[in-house]
Amino acid sequence: MSRQGWIVYNGNLNAEKFLYQVRWLERTGKELGFDMRSIKNNELIASIIDGVSVIKGKYEGSRPDFVFFWDKDIRLARHLEKMGFKLYNSASTIEICDDKSLTYQMLADHHIRMPRTLITPKVFDNCQIIDFSPYEYVVDELNFPLVIKEVFGSFGSQVYLIHNKEEMMSKIVELGSKPYVFQEFIETSFGRDIRLNVVGDRVAASMFRKSENDFRANVTAGGKMYNYTPTDSEVELAVRCSKLVGADFSGVDLLFGKDDEPVLCEINSNAHFKNIFDCTGIDVAKSMMQYIKDELDGIKHV
Template sequence: MQHRGWIIYNGNLYSKKFSEQVEWLKTTALAFDIELTPMKNNELVVLIEGGKAIIKPPIELPDFVFFWDKDLFLARQLEELGLRLFNQASAIEICDDKALTYQQLAGHGIRMPKTIIAPKIFIDLTDTSHLSHVIESLGFPMVIKEAFGSFGEQVYLIHNEQELYDKVTELGNKPFLFQEFIQTSYGKDLRLNVVGDEVKAAMLRKSDHDFRANVTAGGKMYTYQPSEQEKDLAITCTKLVGADFAGVDLLIGENGEPILCEINSNAHFKNIYDCTGIDLTQAMLKYIKETIS
């Protein structure tokens, strides 16, 4: 029996990097007897009418959706219509918001950097009294991360009190968090790609000139064989956020122990293929096929 699915991608963020991976997914799907149709998120209008959730224009719904975007309103609407999303809206929401990620993982014994979520600001920062607690708890250098950001952007290394005040003033009412800087992981981290209950690929990322190891920020990729401890941590975190598949980024602690950095629900798969030769689309489509059959 052939299954039909949609790949939802962002219609206003569609570069060659995205289009190549969408076509890649389509091609892999055929090997699993799945017909995947690319759909821009702005092709599907979220409508509430007569007290019901509706998608416009009227269209035959697929068997499932590979939701490769962060349009949560659309994701929830599709789920309301009974569709199974990979990943589901709740997982995308948790992973997209770094503060929410850390709160979701708290209380489960997950090793994470010490983190302070910045108090909500509605217009401008006028009261900085909380910063004394931040400095006392984290010291310098510390990291500031905007709650929403990708590819290592919106992450800042803060060296002193003046830089701290300048950055929080600049950020204004954007949601962000303060975080302990893991010195032993300066310019290096691990990316483990989880599908279901397994780590399917992993790489070490290193930068010679930046505290961030992201490839987009100039980091280089190296094949890596993760330890059982690293794999267990990545799989546990993926399950705790409710993701079917994820790119889990780990920092490296003082004694080599893994420390959760963040979880990406919409992780790209081209870089890790270029690094390891492992085609994650095979594992993801196999997982989808087994789940919906």
């Protein structure tokens, strides 16, 4: 009997760029012999009945051999793990990577080169900031220009380059209770970065991204993609960061520091793989599914 795998994705994300990759994952899993099912997160009703964690709804009583958790529904991921389901990636990894402030905290004290980062104090909803004096420390530590980065965001759209104090105060008021961090601006990496897709202990694919008119190199922000062979130090940093957050697979973004020293930008637990396939011809979906198959078969990669 073939092993059954679920691909759990968000039932409210109907954009073709998301659904296309769900179908890709399902097809790849079937090619490797898995009985694959793509399931919306809202089809799995996390329930606690008589003090016991169960799933209600269409898939009540089902128990797949693994779950490829292609979503950021942390509560559902934790619920499935409590029920004994094996998730790729784990709920903990997804939570750490989804919240950029948690990512930097997890990597801190491990001698990881990353931008100087200041995490903002919590502001409750419906509250106004009445004391702006703590933000003076931001200017003293980082100077201008600096980067404000919302902790929840994708494709670079919630990252802002701030040039002066007036811009900074305006953005602080605009963001209100949204959590974000202040970061050192790595000027040597203006408009360019590297995406490395890590699977297990290796880099499965990598690409160089460059923008001619934006400090962000994200393709969604207008960056162009180029095939890229990473250096040993870039590979080592990407794999180490991925392992530190507990990822089975991830998309690690690196910046170029002084003398092109690799600098950690962020880690994506649900990294898209279509763009890197279009750029390099390497099918990261196949690498991820093969990783799962090997692990279920007890095959260890060195």
